Amino acid sequence: MSSAKLPECSIPIFTTVASYREWRREAHDAKQKVGFVATMGALHDGHLALVKRSLAENDLTVLSIFVNPAQFAPHEDLATYPSTLPRDLELLSAMSLPVNVQGSNGPLVRKPSAVFLPTVLEMYPSGISQTISEQKGTFVDVKGYEHQMEGKSRPTFFRGVATVVTKLFNAIEPTQTYFGQKDIQQALLLRRMTRDMLLSHPLPDKLHIVPTVRDLTSSLALSSRNAYLTPHEREVAAPVLHSALQVSKTAWQNGASKQECIRQACTLITDTAEKANASGGDDKIDIRLDYIELNDPETFDVLPEEASRAQWESEGSEGKGRPVILSGAMWVGRTRLIDNIILGDTRKLGIIE
Structure with a gap:
């Protein structure tokens, strides 16, 4: 995007790596800490919570807006992903x-x-295709950790995320960076990536995970894709995923097996789906469960069916409060929603309150 087409903004906007690095060099020379929030735009209160955290902890705060083609499969919503740049800059x-x-x-x-508002060509000088077999250039693979949870449903997703975030870290050189718990697997994988790739900007312990921001009425995890929901979908169907996770959380805390925890959550969603699909006319809502699962936050491996809270805590070095990721995804009409709850001590995963 050329500067002539940019909305007016009181904040400096950089569309090239070269222009940003000149600005970043002055911050480096002045020994100023730079906080960074990576986004794809369509900002909401979840993004702004990350920015506020950065403002509180750094001399300078940089936010990127870039819709990354590499993390969208060919059948996904790249062409229709929400774009609200003028409003984003106003916020x-x-x-x-x-x-x-x-x-x-x-x-x-x-x-x-x-x-930081780069073009696709700026971020992918060799060009980019959503089809992996057609891609040329350098990409970052996260081996052995990307096929569970979200990776099972979106097998090319984390390759695209790891690639673009590596590029952004190289360009921005953040002292600290902030990601939301809503995308917990992504945040934990990126922290692992900073360690594996020996990155200095940021260091692994400077990649912070901030708790999910939710709608005050429905407890729906805030997401740019929530803009796809109709008012009726948002009111009736969208809250059910978080409710299902809460049911599973209660069962886990009461000593139920993983299998039983998931069964209770899935039952709530399928019952809601049957009622929504049975209603006629404009009240009908298409609800489809993708997955509900409990995963080890270190390996992302699925917990055994018979695992329970007591067993899980007794087998780990963390002891009482050993964390587990309880996560899920579901479709409400054409909108795919994701959410998660950490069972156990969130501080052991470096989630900051």
């Missing part, structure tokens, strides 16, 4: 956070410092 421009800084006279007011 960022309106943000400010008073912070107390040692040595200053009174609170300082921090605002977002820069927006």
Whole structure:
């Protein structure tokens, strides 16, 4: 996108790596900490919570907006992914956070410092296709950890995510970076990637995971794709995934086996789906369960069917509070929703409150 076509914005916008790096060099010379939030735009309160966290903990905060073709399979919604750039820039421009800084006279007011808004060609100089067999150039594979949970339903997803985030980290050089718990597998894999690739910007312990932000009425995890939901879908069907995970959480805490925890969650979703599909006319909603599962947060392996909370905690070095990822995905009409709850001590996964 050329600068002539950009909406007016009080925040500096960089569309090339070269122009951003010139700005970043000044921050480096001034020994300023740079926080980073990677997004695909269509910003919501979940994104803004990440930005606020960065504002509180860094001298400067950079946000990227880039819809990454490499993480969309050919049949997925790349062409229709929500785009609200003017509103996104308005939201960022309106943000400010008073912070107390040692040595200053009174609170300082921090605002977002820069927006990185690259083109597809800037991010993929060799070009990019959504079909892996047609791709040329350098890509990042996460071996052995990308085929479970979301990777099982979207087998090319994490390859695309790891590739683009490596590029963004190389370009932005963040001191600290922030990802949401809603995409817990992605966040944990990226932290592992920073360690495996020996990255210095950020270091693994500087990749922070922030709790999921939810709709205050329905507890629906906020997502840019929620814009696809009709008002009726949002009211009737969308909250059921979180409700199902809560049912499973209660069963786990009460000593039920993994198999029973999942059965109770799936029953709630299938019962809701039957009622929604049975209603006629405009009230009919298509609800389809993708998966509900419990996974080891270290290996992402599926827990055995007979596993229980007591057994899980007794077998791990973490002991009491040993975390488990309880996650799920479902379709409401044409919208795919994902959500998760951490069973156990979230601090052991580095999730910051």
